[in-house]
Amino acid sequence: MNAFIISSIASNQGKTVLTTSLLHYFKKSVRPFKAGPDYIDPQFHKIICNTESINLDTFIMNKEQVKWIFNNYSDKQTSIVEGVMxxxxxxxKGSSAYDIGKLLKISTILLLDASGSYITISAVLKGLKTYKSDNTIKAIVLNNVSSSMHFELIKKQILNDFDDIEVLGWIKKGLETLSNTHLGLDLKNVKKDTLENISKEVLENIDIEKLKNITSYNKEENNNYPFDKISKIDKKVSIVKDDNFSFLYYDNLKVLEELFEKVEIINPIKDEQISKDSDFVYILGGYIETDKAYEKIKNSNKFKKSLLEHVKQKRYVYAECAGLLFLSNSVDNKKMMGILNAGFTLTNKRVRLGYYYCSNGIKGHAFHYTKPLDTKNAIDILSKKKNSKGELAAWKNENVYGTYLHTMFRNNLKKLKDYFGI
Incomplete structure (x- = not known):
């Protein structure tokens, strides 16, 4: 099989364009992965190749656990990891593209911007190659190349300076297919033929056979399961998931399917009700605080009634970020469920972004623009450094728990069971 990670020198260099094109090209047998805690890119990956994308996070999980996740889900001919930043x-934090490539022993394909440069690109590559000698950089693709002559100039310099780097090809500057398409927020609305045209144009001058040759990968056997064993229980969990509540790690879903006898997906926007026999509710993160998002769910009365009944029956609820806000009293003038005694306000700047240590022993990440109006009922502190000063970020009311922290379940099984009263 083949496996590789796509990286660059920074964000906004074209990683998404190249990843999109390669996922489309290999769509008949490819497993996408995303380095880090990102929720958005994996959703786009699935749209492109109709296969769930898996997060690889070496901050939230330890090295052996990430290796197990990668090998467990590398069930296709090709595994493509999109890097971060x-x-x-x-x-x-041990979670860079460099760290993941080295850990998994997979080749790194660097995408380098060639705008207004040629010899200097080789110097940049030398810096990347020598900064850490145990990197897995095997090849480069050049982006924003003005002509074939421009490409040949750069290629000649790189091949002259390096005997261990392949130059796979180039992406021309000002692609026509991308002129009216924003790969990212608009991807859900991109037509299939448009994706095909993008892929063809992006890969037009890239040697796919050479790419395959340098990214050969021998999959390791998962003989050691580096997590607590999961034993299925005869209970039912309801996952609240729709356009507002959409941040779901695929492996978290698989954990819930392995743990619970019955799993149902509830769509509040369609006013679907939580089943009366449901034992647990998991409300995902996402967006509920904006006017547009709130409008979608404002009149979901049957869903809200079923949630209140679930809480009234002293059953368990676990909610992340948008789920936390939804369970609160309000976000500014938007009335929420009033299940957790807290109010929030939407700010113009980020309140949290990045990885955090939680005082409950869980590691995860947070990204939000809201902040609590007061924290007198709050529990659990999120801090940037372990056991350091931080801010309160979770609320609890009997069997209902809401937190700003996103995390992964497989390596936090004991704590998950605590929150679900198991």
Missing amino acids: GFYDGMD
Whole structure:
């Protein structure tokens, strides 16, 4: 099989364009992965190749656990990992593209911007190659190339300076197919033929056979399961998931399917009700605080009634971020469920972004623009450094728990069971 990670020197260098094109090209047998805690890119990956994308996070999970996740889900001919930010960014948390490539022993394909440069690109590559000698950089693709002559100039310099780097090809500047398409927020509305045209144009001057040759991968056997064993229980969990509540790690879903005898997906926007025999409710993160999002769910009365009944029956609820806000009294002038005694306000700047340690022993990430109006009923502190000063970020009311923290379940099984009263 083949496996590789796509990286660059920073964000906004074209990783998404190249990843999109390769996922489309290999769509008949490809498993997408995303480095880090991102929820958005994996949703786009699935749209492109109709296969669930898996997060690889070496901050939330330890190395052996991430290796198990990668090998467990590398069930296709090709595994493609989309990196995050620049190649070494996140190294302080052990979660950079460099760290993941080295850990998994997979090739790194660097996408380098060639705008207004040629010899200097080789110097940049030398810096990336020598910063950490145990990196897995095997090849480069050049982006924003003005002509074939421009490409040949750069290629000649790189091949002259390096005997261990393949130059796979180039992406021309000002692609026609991308002129009216924003790969990212608009991807859900991109037509299939448009994706095909993008893929063809992006990959037009890239040697796919050479890519396959340098990214050969021998999958390791998962003989050691580096997590607590999951034993199925005869209970039912309801996952609240729709356009507002959409942040779901696929492996978290699989954990819930392995743990509970019955799993149902509830769509509040369609006013679907939580089953009366449901034992647990899991409300995902996402967006509920904006006017547009709130309008979608404002009149979901049957769903709200079923949630209140679930809480009234002293059954368990676990909610992340948008789920937390939804359970609160209000976000500014937007009335919420009033299940958790807290109010929030939407700010113009980020309140939290990045990885956090939680005082309950869980590691995860948070990203939000809301902040509580007061924290007198709050529990659990999120801090950037372990056991350091932080801010309160979770609320609890009997069997209902809401938190700003997003995390992964497989390596936090004991704590998950606590929150679900198991």
